[in-house]
Amino acid sequence: MTSQTSDVILDRMMALHPKIIDLTLDRVWRLLAALDNPQVKLPPVIHIAGTNGKGSTQAMIRAGLEGAGLSAHAYTSPHLARFHERIRLAGELISEPDLTAVLDECYAANGGGSITYFEITTCAALLAFSRSKADYTLLEVGLGGRLDATNVIHEPAVTVITPVSIDHEQFLGNTLGKIAAEKAGIIKPGVPCIVGPQQDEALEVIEYTAARLGAPLLVHGQHWHVTEENGRLVYQDETGLRDLPLPNLLGAHQLQNAGAALAVLRHLDLGDDAYEAAVTKAEWPARMQRLKSGPLVEQAPEVELWLDGGHNAAAGWALADLLATLPERPTHMICGMLNTKDVTGYLAPLATQVQSLTAVSIPGEANTLSAEETSAAAAQIGLSASTSDSVADALQTITEYDPHARVLICGSLYLAGHILRENG
Secondary structure (H helix, E strand, O other): OOOOOHHHHHHHHHHHOOOOOOOOOHHHHHHHHHOOOHHHOOOOEEEEEOOOOHHHHHHHHHHHHHHOOOOEEEEOOOOOOOHHHHEEEOOEEOOHHHHHHHHHHHHHHHOOOOOOHHHHHHHHHHHHHHOOOOOEEEEEOOOOOOOOOOOOOOOOOEEEEOOOOOOOHHHHOOOHHHHHHHHHHHOOOOOOEEEOOOOHHHHHHHHHHHHHHOOOEEEEOOOEEEEEEOOEEEEEEOOEEEEEEOOOOOOHHHHHHHHHHHHHHHHOOOOHHHHHHHHHOOOOOOOOEEOOOOHHHHHOOOOEEEEOOOOOHHHHHHHHHHHHHOOOOOEEEEEOOEOOOOHHHHHHHHOOOOOEEEEOOOOOOOOEOOHHHHHHHHHHOOOOEEEOOOHHHHHHHHHHHOOOOEEEEEOOHHHHHHHHHHHO
């Protein structure tokens, strides 16, 4: 085993390919072959694609599996505070020795060949999963689906497509139909696919792909339904109805994510303990996460402090809807975004829910939108906007004139990760 740390090897991996995103599966197949094809040695796979809700849906499925007494490997991206968050072995974050070992093995097997960071680290996750026992493997797509590095499983147990919306147009296409076609690339011949709420253009593409491949679909609004009734979640499908608590993950959109997770668990026929656990025990940081400890909380003890990593227009709408349901309280945003995102599309739904926006640049992130650019975009849609050098400075300014405010730190998972590291 190497004496190097995982961070050292991950830094070396960043130099193996000049482009961060380069969608193809050729390099992945080459490395997997050199590793003796770990992708064919996994526990049954549940493969999840979509634009919004992939991570939350995966977290609920995992909670449900564990509620049924089962274990699951889980792969997700990006990480927030530490790379280890991307890889769970039978429910537990991968250890530093295990991570270092599989990264080093993949680096050596790659033989210096061109391969992206996401591709080689995905291969490392698959290698780790193939060597550890579990009942299921949960794979979250990184980008798209058809050419994503996770799309190497010939016969998963079930696939899932969460809501599709416009995002990553430069890689996936400039229409909803083109993006949906990329997401639908995870659909496999004869393998059931759970489909979350979709716009008509996206659903048409998904249905066409499934019909061409002979894959049964279980579609929201057709084969399963989920609603809130009297403060409860009511799920109904062709086998019956379940009355459950509302999801512990906040937001109306989490009701739909819970529905997709329940559809998976119902398809696997795992029983009431699984369904209850899925909606009551899921954990997913930086999705309207209330911060209750750490330096930022100590800096402003009377402030109600929240963290959210949503970053596209659909996430903006979901966040605005959630803010509208919270008890009335002056609300201020501290926002940092990447320059690859639709800042106006994200902010527009939030303009009526907050009193001000303080823009920050994301620390240490080369692709950050500058605080000045974010502030200018906010001002154009009518938000009272300013800039600050850091989240801590922004929080200090807000608390000076509104010490009992609600403050939402938002705009990017990269900003959320910085906050979780610094405030931990």
